[in-house]
Amino acid sequence: xxxxxxxxxxxxxxxxxxxxxxxxxxxxxxxxxxxxxxxxxxxxxxxxxxxxxxxxxxxxxxxxxxxxxxxxxxxxxxxxxxxxxxxxxxxxxxxxxxxxxxxxxxxxxxxxxxxxxxxxxxxxxxxxxxxxxxxxxxxxxxxxxxxxxxxxxxxxxxxxxxxxxxxxxxxxxxxxxxxxxxxxxxxxxxx
Numbered sequence: 730x731x732x733x734x735x736x737x738x739x740x741x742x743x744x745x746x747x748x749x750x751x752x753x754x755x756x757x758x759x760x761x762x763x764x765x766x767x768x769x770x771x772x773x774x775x776x777x778x779x780x781x782x783x784x785x786x787x788x789x790x791x792x793x794x795x796x797x798x799x800x801x802x803x804x805x806x807x808x809x810x811x812x813x814x815x816x817x818x819x820x821x822x823x824x825x826x827x828x829x830x831x832x833x834x835x836x837x838x839x840x841x842x843x844x845x846x847x848x849x850x851x852x853x854x855x856x857x858x859x860x861x862x863x864x865x866x867x868x869x870x871x872x873x874x875x876x877x878x879x880x881x882x883x884x885x886x887x888x889x890x891x892x893x894x895x896x897x898x899x900x901x902x903x904x905x906x907x908x909x910x911x912x913x914x915x916x917x918x919x920x
Contacts, residue, residue, distance in 0.1 A: 777819035791898035822869035823851015
């Protein structure tokens with residue numbers, strides 16, 4: 730049996746085109762909306778599972794570089810949330826049991842909740858105070874006739890998140906009147 734070889738360049742081209750398509754499909758308005766949620770909050774906690782969790786950690790790092798009081802849920806040093814604080818959670822497919830539970834805890838403590846998702850009609854976004862919609866394929870729609878991406882499972886959503894979050898950090902840097910050098914000064918020296 731002869732196996733056909735996939736053209737890596739064609740895959741790169743397809744993936745880059747897809748990421749561009751996701752971010753051009755309402756990304757700017759969603760980035761501004763997330764900035765509106767974060768710029769005046771006292772304390773921020775971020776959360777996600779799996780690869781989405783890695784992207785939420787990347788967002789948290791940029792928020793820390795901006796001098797914001799930002800933490801990752803589950804880290805031993807994460808303080809409690811309360812009024813004036815915000816939980817930002819990712820639920821690409823619209824729900825994860827841990828996201829749903831954490832939204833309830835944050836709301837009960839008086840914190841604001843923001844869900845970043847590709848499925849705005851899912852249970853997690855419906856229970857959040859604000860929804861950031863990144864219109865990309867996740868594992869909720871990666872099979873059969875629904876499959877849209879050359880990338881596997883939820884990768885398009887996750888990669889789009891990384892770029893989206895860095896754009897948000899640039900917008901927040903401008904809103905807070907900071908320079909890139911000021912952000913860089915907050916980067917760890919323990920590497």
